[in-house]
Amino acid sequence: MNQPASLPLVASLLDAPLPASGLGWLDAARRENRAAFAAGGLPDTRVEAWKYTALRGLAQRSFGSGDAAAQTRAVDASTLALPGVAGVRLVFVNGAFRADLSSLDELPAGLSLQPLSQALLGDAEPLRFALSRHYRDVGDAFAQINAASASDGVVLRVAAHTKIELPVQLVFVGAEAELAWHARNVIELGAGAELCLVEQHASSGQPTQLATLVSDIDVREGAQLHHVVLQDAGIGANLFRRNSLRLHARAQATLHVLELGGALVRHDLRAELIGDDAQLHTRGVFMPHGRQHIDTQLAIRHQALNTTSTSHWRGVANDRARGVFRGAIVVAPGADGSDANLSNKNLLLSPSAEIDTKPELEIYADEVQAAHGATVGQLDERSLFYLRSRGIPLAEARALLTAAFCRAVLDDLPNKALREHLSGLLIAQLPA
Amino acid sequence: MQERTLCAMHFPANPIAHEVRSYRSCRVETMLKIENLHARVEGKEILKGLSLEVNAGEVHAIMGPNGAGKSTLGNVLSGREGYEVTAGTVTYNGIDLLTLAPEARAAAGVFLAFQYPVEIPGVNNTYFLRAALNAQRKVRGEKELDSMQFLKLVREKLKVMQISDELLHRAVNEGFSGGEKKRNEIFQMAVLEPQLAILDETDSGLDIDALKQVAQGVNTLRSPQRAFLMITHYQRLLDYVVPDFVHVLADGRIVESGDKSLALKLEEHGYAGIGASHPAGAVA
Numbered sequence: 001m002n003q004p005a006s007l008p009l010v011a012s013l014l015d016a017p018l019p020a021s022g023l024g025w026l027d028a029a030r031r032e033n034r035a036a037f038a039a040g041g042l043p044d045t046r047v048e049a050w051k052y053t054a055l056r057g058l059a060q061r062s063f064g065s066g067d068a069a070a071q072t073r074a075v076d077a078s079t080l081a082l083p084g085v086a087g088v089r090l091v092f093v094n095g096a097f098r099a100d101l102s103s104l105d106e107l108p109a110g111l112s113l114q115p116l117s118q119a120l121l122g123d124a125e126p127l128r129f130a131l132s133r134h135y136r137d138v139g140d141a142f143a144q145i146n147a148a149s150a151s152d153g154v155v156l157r158v159a160a161h162t163k164i165e166l167p168v169q170l171v172f173v174g175a176e177a178e179l180a181w182h183a184r185n186v187i188e189l190g191a192g193a194e195l196c197l198v199e200q201h202a203s204s205g206q207p208t209q210l211a212t213l214v215s216d217i218d219v220r221e222g223a224q225l226h227h228v229v230l231q232d233a234g235i236g237a238n239l240f241r242r243n244s245l246r247l248h249a250r251a252q253a254t255l256h257v258l259e260l261g262g263a264l265v266r267h268d269l270r271a272e273l274i275g276d277d278a279q280l281h282t283r284g285v286f287m288p289h290g291r292q293h294i295d296t297q298l299a300i301r302h303q304a305l306n307t308t309s310t311s312h313w314r315g316v317a318n319d320r321a322r323g324v325f326r327g328a329i330v331v332a333p334g335a336d337g338s339d340a341n342l343s344n345k346n347l348l349l350s351p352s353a354e355i356d357t358k359p360e361l362e363i364y365a366d367e368v369q370a371a372h373g374a375t376v377g378q379l380d381e382r383s384l385f386y387l388r389s390r391g392i393p394l395a396e397a398r399a400l401l402t403a404a405f406c407r408a409v410l411d412d413l414p415n416k417a418l419r420e421h422l423s424g425l426l427i428a429q430l431p432a
Numbered sequence: 433m434q435e436r437t438l439c440a441m442h443f444p445a446n447p448i449a450h451e452v453r454s455y456r457s458c459r460v461e462t463m464l465k466i467e468n469l470h471a472r473v474e475g476k477e478i479l480k481g482l483s484l485e486v487n488a489g490e491v492h493a494i495m496g497p498n499g500a501g502k503s504t505l506g507n508v509l510s511g512r513e514g515y516e517v518t519a520g521t522v523t524y525n526g527i528d529l530l531t532l533a534p535e536a537r538a539a540a541g542v543f544l545a546f547q548y549p550v551e552i553p554g555v556n557n558t559y560f561l562r563a564a565l566n567a568q569r570k571v572r573g574e575k576e577l578d579s580m581q582f583l584k585l586v587r588e589k590l591k592v593m594q595i596s597d598e599l600l601h602r603a604v605n606e607g608f609s610g611g612e613k614k615r616n617e618i619f620q621m622a623v624l625e626p627q628l629a630i631l632d633e634t635d636s637g638l639d640i641d642a643l644k645q646v647a648q649g650v651n652t653l654r655s656p657q658r659a660f661l662m663i664t665h666y667q668r669l670l671d672y673v674v675p676d677f678v679h680v681l682a683d684g685r686i687v688e689s690g691d692k693s694l695a696l697k698l699e700e701h702g703y704a705g706i707g708a709s710h711p712a713g714a715v716a
Binding site for chain 1: 510511513533534539543544549552553554555564567571624
C-alpha cells in the first residue's frame with residue numbers, strides 16, 4: 001500500500017507517543033520498529049502470508065492507543081476462572097497489568113513471574129535480546145507496532161530442572177473502550193524445566209479494539225512446555241498474536257489452541273527446532289461463525305538432527321465466516337532424520353462459509369519423514385443419516401458430528417477438566 | 433363385525449367419527465402397508481410397483497437377486513435422502529410414512545439395521561445410543577432416561593444379546609470387525625425396541641458363528657407387537673430366523689410370495705424361473 005500513513009489505522013497507531021523506558025537500547029528499538037512500520041505500513045494480499053487475510057476494512061478504522069482507565073475498568077474476576085486451572089494468575093486489561101485481578105502471592109520455588117512494566121524497572125538486561133529485535137518485513141507490521149508500543153506483558157522464567165506443578169494462567173482482557181493495546185511476553189524455561197501455561201483471551205463488554213501480542217518463548221535443553229490457548233475474545237476484537245518459539249536440544253513443546261472469538265483474528269506461530277531431538281506438537285481448532293475471520297499461520301523450521309513436529313488442526317466455519325490456515329514446514333539442510341507431520345481438516349457448515357488451507361513442505365535434508373494433508377468438506381451424509389435413523393434430530397446430529405470432528409485434536413490434552421471445558425465451549429459455539 | 437359392535441359399545445352416544453376410530457383401534461391393523469411403490473435413485477427407476485403388507489408379530493423375508501431393489505426398499509422405508517418416490521404409498525400404523533423425516537420414523541418405531549454400518553470416530557457408542565433413545569422418548573412424550581437408568585437398561589440388553597460391554601466404550605463402529613458392526617446394529621435394536629425392524633442384509637459378511645449370534649439376537653426380540661422385514665440375498669439366515677412369509681423381489685416388485693418353503697426352493701433352483709408365470713416376472 002502506498003503512503004501507509006494515509007491509512008487511518010496506520011496514522012492512528014503512529015500517533016501514539018512511544019513509551020519511554022529510560023533504557024537507551026529499548027527506546028532505540030522502539031523508534032526503529034516504529035519507523036519500519038511508518039515506512040512499510042500494512043501488508044496487502046500480495047504478500048504471501050497475508051494472501052487470504054485482507055486488511056482493507058480494518059485499515060480504514062482508527063484506534064486511540066493506551067487506556068488511561070485500564071486500572072479501574074470493571075472486570076469480574078470470577079468469569080476468568082477456568083476448570084482445572086488454579087494457582088498463579090496474571091491478568092492484563094487492555095494491555096495493562098492488573099494486580100487486583102491477578103494472584104501472584106504464592107509463586108512456587110523456581111518460578112519467576114512479573115509484568116514487563118515492573119521487570120523493566122529492575123535489571124532489564126536479560127530482556128535485551130528479545131526486546132531489541134527489529135522486524136523488517138512488511139508482513140511483520142503488527143510485530144513492528146507491538147515492538148514500538150508495548151509497555152507491558154509477561155516476563156516468566158522457570159529455573160533449570162524445576163517442575164511447576166500447577167498451570168500458570170495468563171489472561172488478556174479487552175474491556176469496554178474502543179482503542180488499541182499491545183502486550184509483549186518473554187518466556188523462558190530453563191534446562192529440564194516443566195511448565196503448563198494457559199493463555200486466555202477474553203473480553204468485558206464487546207468493544208471494537210485492535211490488540212497485538214508478541215511472545216518469545218525459549219524452551220531450553222530437555223525442558224517441557226505445555227501451552228494451552230483459549231481465545232474467546234469479544235466479537236469486536238481485532239487480535240494479532242505472534243508466538244516465536246525456540247526449542248533447544250531434547251526440548252518438547254505441546255500447544256493446544258481453541259480459537260472461538262474475535263472479529264479478525266490472526267495467529268502466527270513461528271517455531272524453530274534448533275536443538276537435536278527437539279519435539280513440537282501443535283493441535284488446534286478454529287471455529288469462525290457469523291462474519292468472523294480467523295487466520296492461523298504455522299511456520300515450523302526443523303534445524304537440527306532428529307527433530308519431530310506434528311501439527312493437527314481442524315477448522316469449522318459457519319454462516320459467512322472465513323477460516324484461513326497455512327502450515328509451512330521447512331526441514332533445513334542438516335536436519336537429517338527429522339519427522340514432520342501436518343494435517344488440517346476443515347468443515348463448512350454453511351454454503352457462504354469459506355476456509356482456505358495451504359500446507360507447505362520444504363525439505364532440504366536427508367532421511368526425512370514428512371507427510372501433510374488438507375481437506376475441506378461438509379459433514380458426511382452417511383453418518384448424518386445413520387444418527388437420524390436412530391432418532392437423533394438433524395440439528396443435534398450435525399452438532400454431534402461437528403463436535404466429534406473438533407474434539408479429535410484436543411483429545412490428548414492431559415488436563416481433563418480443562419479439556420472438558422474446552423469441549424463444552426466448542427459445542428456451545430455450534431449452531432443450535 | 434362382532435369386534436366392531438363390541439367396541440362401539442364403549443361409546444354409546446358416539447358420532448360417526450368415534451365409531452370409525454373405535455373400529456380402527458379394535459381390528460388388527462396392518463402395521464405396514466406398501467402399495468404400488470415406485471422409487472428412483474439417481475434418475476433410475478429401481479422399485480416398480482412394489483406392494484407388501486406386514487402385520488405385528490410377523491417376520492417377512494425379502495429375497496432377491498442383486499440389483500432387484502432390496503436395499504432401495506430399506507432405504508426408502510427409513511427415509512434416506514436421494515431416493516425419490518414417484519408413485520405409490522407407504523402407510524405405517526395408519527400414517528403416511530413417506531412424509532416423515534428419518535428421525536421421526538425412528539421415534540415412530542421404525543428401525544433399519546444397516547448393511548454397512550457407518551463408523552463415526554469421536555462419538556462414543558453409549559453416548560450416541562442414549563442420545564438416540566432419549567430423542568425418541570422425547571418425541572413420544574416419555575420421560576428421558578438419566579445416565580444411571582440408561583446404564584441399567586444397557587447392561588440388561590448386553591446380557592440378553594451376549595455382547596461384551598467393551599463395545600460400549602468405543603466410538604460408534606470405529607475399528608469394529610464386520611461381525612461386531614452387525615452385532616452392534618442388533619444391540620441398538622434391542623435398546624431402542626422398535627415396532628418395525630428392517631434388517632438390510634444383516635447376514636452378509638458374517639461367518640457362521642457371528643450369524644448364529646445375530647440370529648439369536650433377532651429371535652430374542654421377536655414378539656407379538658414387533659414385525660421384522662429381513663432383506664437378504666441368501667437363504668442361510670432363514671435357517672436361524674424362521675420367517676412367516678418369504679417374498680421374492682425381482683426387478684422392483686414382489687413377484688412371488690409364500691412361506692419358508694419358498695426360500696428353500698430358491699436355494700435349490702436359484703432366482704431364475706421364479707415368477708416366470710407372473711406378468712411382471714422379468715428377472716434381473
